[in-house]
Amino acid sequence: MHTPNIVSRSSKYGNNYWSSLGPKVGMREVTLYSDLEFDHWIRVETTPGVETYCEQYPKISYVFNGELHTSIFDMWVQMKSGTVKCCEVKYESELNAENPRNSRTLKQIEAQKIWCNNNGILHEIVTDKDLRKNHLELENRLKIISVVKNNAQPKCTEEIMKILTSERLSLKTLTEQSNIPFKDIHDACIWLFYRGVIDVNIDECIISMQTEVRLNESSESF
Numbered sequence: 001m002h003t004p005n006i007v008s009r010s011s012k013y014g015n016n017y018w019s020s021l022g023p024k025v026g027m028r029e030v031t032l033y034s035d036l037e038f039d040h041w042i043r044v045e046t047t048p049g050v051e052t053y054c055e056q057y058p059k060i061s062y063v064f065n066g067e068l069h070t071s072i073f074d075m076w077v078q079m080k081s082g083t084v085k086c087c088e089v090k091y092e093s094e095l096n097a098e099n100p101r102n103s104r105t106l107k108q109i110e111a112q113k114i115w116c117n118n119n120g121i122l123h124e125i126v127t128d129k130d131l132r133k134n135h136l137e138l139e140n141r142l143k144i145i146s147v148v149k150n151n152a153q154p155k156c157t158e159e160i161m162k163i164l165t166s167e168r169l170s171l172k173t174l175t176e177q178s179n180i181p182f183k184d185i186h187d188a189c190i191w192l193f194y195r196g197v198i199d200v201n202i203d204e205c206i207i208s209m210q211t212e213v214r215l216n217e218s219s220e221s222f
Contacts, residue, residue, distance in 0.1 A: 002054035005072045006031055023148050023194075024052055031055060037074055039131040039138065040089045044077055046141040048196030048216075051080045058086070062111035064104065071108045080196075085122040088112060092127045140202035147190045154188040156180050164198060164215050172209040182209070189213050 018032040024045055032038045032055060044053050057076045062069055074089040094105050109125065116123035132138065156178075163169070163177055171189060175182045186207070192198040199216035200207070 002057050002076060004031060004054055004056040005059045006056060007033075007072070020145075021149060022053075023145070024050060025054070027149075034089075036089050036091065036128055036131065039128075040075065040087065040126055042138065042141045042145060043126075043131060044075060044087075046144045046194065048194060049079050049081070051078045053077045060111065060115045062108070062115075064107045064111075069108070069111075071112060073112065083122065085124050086112065086116050087124045087126055089126050089131075092129050095125070095127070134203050136206060137203040140200075140207050143207055144190050144194060144202075147187055148194050151187050153191040154184045156184050157188045157192060160185065160188050160192070161197070164213065166215050168201075168212040168214050170209065171207075171211050171213065174213070175209075 016033075016035050016038075018035075018038040018041075019029050020032075020038075020041070021027045022030040022041075022045055030041060032041055037055070041055065044050055054076045055074065056072050059070055059072045062071060073086045075087045077085045077087060079085070088109060090105070090109075093099075094102055095109075096102055097106060113123045159178060159180065160174065163174060171182065171185055174180075174189075175185050178185070180188075189198060189200060189211075190207070193200045193202075193213075193216075196216060198213050201212045205211060
């Protein structure tokens with residue numbers, strides 16, 4: 001298990017500070033230093049293909065303008081397939097090479113890419129446009145984390161699985177066909193999505209009676 005490189009809040013330029021318990025990391029406290037890092041954590045924590053992760057890890061060294069600098073990745077992610085990624089979360093504006101204020105950031109990213117290449121690890125830059133392109137999806141992922149953190153997996157999941165197929169089925173129809181209370185259907189489907197068993201159209205509508213689910217064959221990418 002990796003350990004985050006926690007730094008003082010004052011050294012993070014006054015960005016918003018978040019801490020939350022992470023189900024994929026044994027419900028330990030996860031520390032995040034900006035709203036954007038929080039949104040990225042939400043995405044990672046609710047991606048079924050993710051096995052585990054560690055924020056603020058790893059820490060590397062590089063030379064810039066003749067001086068030695070250090071850089072800490074925003075998140076190390078291991079997928080269930082075994083693939084490992086080191087992620088850097090940035091606003092799109094910070095990647096504009098025409099702005100001289102971004103020179104240090106771009107050098108840092110270049111150093112990260114070289115380090116990842118030398119260590120056989122994927123390097124991924126995640127931007128605000130990637131994370132915030134769909135407000136509905138972000139809201140649903142927040143709900144998924146809340147349910148998983150605060151509610152045990154309902155016992156009706158096996159019964160629900162007997163009804164589901166590869167065809168879309170609304171939660172309303174699922175409730176009618178199973179005679180299971182909607183609250184249990186709702187929480188069970190969220191848990192099944194979290195585990196990667198089913199697919200939920202979280203990018204199309206807020207999770208409700210109209211939400212559609214189906215058996216899922218793959219949920220690796222994010």
